[in-house]
Amino acid sequence: MSINLAAQINSIMAALILLTAFGLLVQRRMYGLLHLFAWQGLFLSVSTAIVGYVSGAHHLYISSILTLALKVVLIPYILHFLIRQLHIHKEVEQLVNVPTTMLIGIALVIFSYYLTAPIRELSTLVTRSTLAVALATVMLGLLMMITRRHAVTQIIGFLALENGLFFAATSATYGMPLVVELGVALDILIAAFIFGIFFFQIRTTFDSLDVEQMTKLKEED
Amino acid sequence: MMTLSPFVLVSLSILIIAFTLILVPLFARHQKILIYVSFPLMAISSAIAVIAGIWSVAVGIPESTILSIGLPDLPFHLRLDPLSGFFLTVIGLLSFFVSIYSTGYCKGYAGKRSVTHLVIFYSLFIAGMFLVVLSDDAFFFLISWELMAIASYFLVMFEDELIENRRAAFLYLVVAHIGAIAILLSFGVLAGATGLEGFSGYTFDAMRQTEFPLKWATVAFLLAFFGFSAKAGVIPLHVWLPEAHPAAPSNVSALMSGVMLKTAIYGIIRVTFDLIKVFPLWWGAMVLVLGLITAIMGILYAIMQNDIKRMLAYSSVENIGVILIGIGLAIIFTSFHIPVLAALSLTAVFYHSINHAMFKGLLFMGAGALLHATHKKNMDEMGGLIHYMPWTSTLFLIGSISISALPPFNGFISEWLIFQAFLLSPSLNSPLLNLLIPMGAALLALTAALVAACFVKGFGIAFLGHWRGLHNPPLHRGGLEVNWPMRIGMLLPALMCLILGILPTMVIEWMDKISDELVGGKIATTAGAFGWLWLTPVAHERASYSGAIVLLWIIVVVMLVYILLHSRKTAIHRVPLWDCGFEKITPRMQYNANSFSMPIRRIFGFLFNIREQVRLSNATLHPSFPNRLYYRLRIRDRFWGWIYKPISESSYWISRKFGRLQQGYIHVYLIYSFITIIILLVFAR
Structure with a gap:
């Protein structure tokens, strides 16, 4: 496999990641969201493996396997378990309607390309073109956290954001040192557990997982 | 083997304080033993610090050391030079007296509340003050400064069940920290201007060796002056003083008012004369004007107070004003390159600092004795105490005479020196100053007169006349006199007041090195030209004073009068009080604190926020013959409404x-x- 071909495949993976990020923005069903998130993790894992092959940094293979294990299997499984336990598989409400969200998302992607243009000119890495996509994924994750009102969807948005960061790390610098990546992976796992516990707590306190309810926590005027 | 030196002594003194702190937990269960162990130890430590301070001023050679503790690459620099030695002496002297006094005073708390906190923060407070004058880099200076501020905050909070004490402590903490931020920024500006990398610019040595450009020097000076003024209680930053001093235990208020305010004076002198060393004329004019305002307003507010400790607190504001006047004059003379006159003003500043520490400490201890005996703070509920407390009243009288600047006591010397400085300034070539300085001298004279009025009121209302309270005085064994440690604690500063009043030449000779180092001028050669007896600060044909001869005359006159009156048995008749023909005279008909201050209130009323209410009730027969008269008088500080309220509201x-x-x-x-x-x-x- 030549380097050019690998770069092409990586670009396709980047496109797919961006596509799933948009999919996460518009998907209304809880299970649908979960599946899209798992797909995003899978693309990320493949992309990491390809970057590892191209750069010869073999510890990236370990990162790739970790991503596969955590973000494709374990975390979706935990969330799946939570959704079943909490009976929240109904449709998800959004604060902003879907077309508007999409338009904002597109604007953010263009903005990311505009931002990373100087870096693309300076960098010599084969993966440099995907940096904009990574940045866009981060922003789309944040956008998803803003536009959704359900706690679980916000968590998925956060995890998608983390995916974007991870992608940015591999595409901009051929990955971080293994120790850092191991640490990050472990953090994500622990975060997923903590979120799970918090969901139960939030629901027993507010009888709902709608974060709008948390306005009650505001200081009285 | 280390050779004994002032620095070794002062280290020993701080080690004793640390040792006292270690002992505290051991005796926490035995409060009385704790009092008898810790306060004498503090007295010993303070006495050692006094010896170190006197010695280091006498030797005149700075000693410094670097302690590699604290943060990495940021060691603590310590230095004992004549300036810090002098303030070490002042702080040590008063804390020596107050520690003796506290041994007796804190027994009043035994059984009522735990004094463990008091002992801990008292020791930390004194240690903080010692370290402030010893520190030689901005970092350590601020640590010591904060140690002092926090410890005194907890001391003000000692009786924390009263809401006004908590409020007073909070106000103090806020003002102290606003000041500390300004000081920090000022040091930052100075360190930046040294041009050194990293933290090496923060040592005072680096700042001393730098020639600061005028722009940065001005910024640093203004910030430092603001910061230290907040601590010293310069108007309009004085509001915490009259709140915090009545709230604190009296031994603590004696220390806070007597010496903690002096650390701020030390800071101003250190930063201005030792670190910045640039003297534009307008700085001096600004300090002079602020000092005048502080002096006159402080004493006017003091006269209006009926709470004795509040009155003393406002009087401290006034004394800080007098000290600032001296500093302002010193800056002005230095900017005109007249080192001798600058040295004269600085000597007056130092002399007044030590004087104020002595008599204000004495007066606060006296107020504490009154509080200890009568459990009252309001002068209108005391009266006639001279019969029950002969010791306290005599010592309080000595303090009052000293603070009113009457010979032969010490207050006269320093105010006289400041007047000498004022009177010599017409030689300056500046129209603004020629206008300002005579006015300043006149205002200072007015201040001195008002101080006398204020303390006539304080002494007269509390000690003379008849008991004014509703119930009889809480007498025990025929008197109210306080215990011996308290008496000794007050007797020693009273003696110091007298010694400083009759031996000024020796004291000035001792401390002349400081002004020589700071402004390059000496006055000892002229001041002591006629031996120890005659003080001639400038030239003997201009002015001279001898405290000892004044004292001698006073003794001779008093003895003559006594002999004349007592030589014949019939010379003194004791008869009933003349009651103007009105037979039912009661103690309530006496002249009281409000009536004493009424004339001054009428003249200067526009300066205060006064609300006076008179209401008649039950006018059963005729409006001219009411059964009861209600009189209510409320006097507030205008600065609250002018400055603090807008700030807090916005x-x-x-x-x-x-x-x-x-x-x-x-x-x-x-x-x-x-x-x-x-x-x-x-x-x-």
Whole structure:
């Protein structure tokens, strides 16, 4: 496999990641969201493996396997378990309607390309073109956290954001040192557990997982 | 083997304080033993510090050392030079007296409340003051400064069940920290201007060796002056003093008023004369004007007070004003390159600092004795105490005479020296100063007269006349006199007042090195030209004074009068009080504190926020013959309404506006960070 071909495949993976990020923005069903998130993790894992092959940094293979294990299997499984336990598989409400969200998302992607243009000119890495996509994924994750009102969807948005960061790390610098990546992976796992516990707590306190309810926590005027 | 030197002594003194602190937990269960162990130890430590201070001023050679503790690459620099030695002496002297006094005073708390906190923070407070004058870099200076501020905050909070004490302590903490921030910024400016990398610019040595450009020197001076003024209680930053001093235990108020305010004076002198060493004329004029305002307003407010400790607190404001006048004059003379006159003003400043420490400490201890005996702070509920407390009243009288600047006591010397400095200034060539200085001298004279009025009121209302309270005085064994440690604690500063009053030549000779080092001028050669007996600060044909001869005359006259009156048995008749023909005279008909201050209140009423209410009730027969008369008088500090209220209200308003940012929606918070990221990315590109 030549380097050019690998770069092409990586670009396709980047496109797919961006596509799933948009999919996460518009998907209304809880299970649908979960599946899209798992797909995003899978693309990320493949992309990491390809970057590892191209750069010869073999510890990236370990990162790739970790991503596969955590973000494709374990975390979706935990969330799946939570959704079943909490009976929240109904449709998800959004604060902003879907077309508007999409338009904002597109604007953010263009903005990311505009931002990373100087870096693309300076960098010599084969993966440099995907940096904009990574940045866009981060922003789309944040956008998803803003536009959704359900706690679980916000968590998925956060995890998608983390995916974007991870992608940015591999595409901009051929990955971080293994120790850092191991640490990050472990953090994500622990975060997923903590979120799970918090969901139960939030629901027993507010009888709902709608974060709008948390306005009650505001200081009285 | 280390050779004995002032620095070794002062280290020993600080080690004793540390040792006292270690002992505290051992005796926490035995409060009386704790009092008898810790306060004498503090007295010993202070006495050692006094010896170190006197010695180091006498030797005149700075000693310094570097302690490699604290943060890495940021060692503590310590230095004992004549200036810090002098203030070490002042602090040590008063804390020596107050520690003896506290041994007796704190027994009043035994059985009522735990004094463990008092002992701990008292020791830390004194240690903080010692370290402030010893520190030789900005970092360590601020640590010591904060140690002193925090310890005194907890001391003000000692009787924390009263809401006004908590409020007073909080106010003190706020003002102290605003001041500390200004000091920190000032040191930052100075360190930046030295041009050194890292933290090496923060040592005072580096600042001493730098020639500061005028722009940065001005910024640093203004910041430092503001910061130290907040601690010293310069008007309009004085508001915490009259609140915190009555709230604190009296031994603590004696220390806070007597010496803690002096650390701020030390700071101003250190930063201005030792570190910055640039003297534009307008700095001096500014300090002089602020000092005059502080002096006159402070004493006017003091006269209006009926709470004895509040009165003393305002009087401290006045004394700080007098000291600032001296500093202002010293800056002005230095800017005209007249080192001798600058040295004269600085000597007056130092002399007044030590004087104020002595007599204000004495007076606060006296107020504490009154509080200890009568459990009252309001002068209108005392009266006639000279019969029950002969020791306290005599010593309080000595303090009152000293603070009123009457010979032969010490207050006269320093105010006289400041007047000498004023009277010599017409030689200056500046129309503004020629206008300002005579006015300043006149205001200072008015201040001195008002001080005398104030303390005639303080002594007269509390000690003379008849008991004014509703119930009889709480007598025990025929008197109210306080215990011996308290008497000794007050007797020693009273003796110091006398010694400083009759031996000024020796004291000035001793401390002449300081002004020589700071402004390059000496006055000892002229001041002591006629031996120890005659003080001739400038030239003997201009002015001379001998405290000892005045004292001798006073003794001779008093003895002659006594002999004349007592030589014949019939010379003195004791008869009933003449009651103007009105037979039912009661103690309530005496001249009281409000009536004493009424004339001054009428003249200067526009300076205060006064509300006076008179109400008649039960006018059963005729309005001219009411059964009861209600009189209510409320006098407030105008500066609250002028400065502090607008600031607190506007800051409250702004925080309410900012409170709108907090919506309680997670989405809104996320949008805040999202927009921040986008904006930062746009700017970072």
